[in-house]
Amino acid sequence: MMPDNALSSTPFPAGFTLPxxxxxxxxxxxxxxxxxxxxxxxxxxxxxxTLEGDNVCIEAPSVPKTTLFTGADITDVxxxxxxxxxxFVAYAQAGNAKFWWxxxxxxxxxxxxxxxxxxxxxxxxxxxxxxxxGSDVILAYLKGRDLYFRMQRDRFTVEYPLATDVGSKLTTVxxxxxxxxxxxxxxx
Numbered sequence: 001m002m003p004d005n006a007l008s009s010t011p012f013p014a015g016f017t018l019p020x021x022x023x024x025x026x027x028x029x030x031x032x033x034x035x036x037x038x039x040x041x042x043x044x045x046x047x048x049x050t051l052e053g054d055n056v057c058i059e060a061p062s063v064p065k066t067t068l069f070t071g072a073d074i075t076d077v078x079x080x081x082x083x084x085x086x087x088f089v090a091y092a093q094a095g096n097a098k099f100w101w102x103x104x105x106x107x108x109x110x111x112x113x114x115x116x117x118x119x120x121x122x123x124x125x126x127x128x129x130x131x132x133x134g135s136d137v138i139l140a141y142l143k144g145r146d147l148y149f150r151m152q153r154d155r156f157t158v159e160y161p162l163a164t165d166v167g168s169k170l171t172t173v174x175x176x177x178x179x180x181x182x183x184x185x186x187x188x
Contacts, residue, residue, distance in 0.1 A: 016172060028047065054071060082101075098120070101156070147164075
């Protein structure tokens with residue numbers, strides 16, 4: 001949850017928790033024992049998302065590699081899990097930002113476009129078991145040099161502005177070591 005849907009007025013710097021996204025064609029994220037199984041919490045094992053040809057694949061130490069979806073011209077992928085251990089993938093395809101997620105209104109995985117957005121990144125803002133009802137998948141991205149986000153509780157339909165003229169690339173969004181959400185900004 002983003003209090004007041006805004007950045008903090010006072011900076012609280014801290015390092016990112018591991019793992020941290022380091023390249024465009026793969027991402028790592030803490031998750032549960034299996035897809036769609038949060039029964040043991042969301043800090044069981046580190047999952048690995050990769051782009052292999054046109055296939056967006058996921059695997060974990062106890063889960064064999066499986067293809068989530070396919071698409072031509074995908075150039076960037078980012079991974080999160082919702083509270084029910086369903087994958088959420090933000091990605092760029094042919095220069096367009098998109099996300100693949102479980103939409104409870106249609107009860108299936110769907111793809112949604114993000115017109116005008118670049119470098120989409122995602123995270124479940126708080127994976128701790130006591131805060132499941134207060135957590136959200138956060139989808140962050142840039143439009144031009146401005147930072148925006150959308151959240152799961154709005155079904156990702158409301159765009160919230162966070163900051164202007166921040167940079168040309170969002171590198172990561174994830175919980176910091178101080179249990180606050182942090183955004184990594186860099187150059188292209």
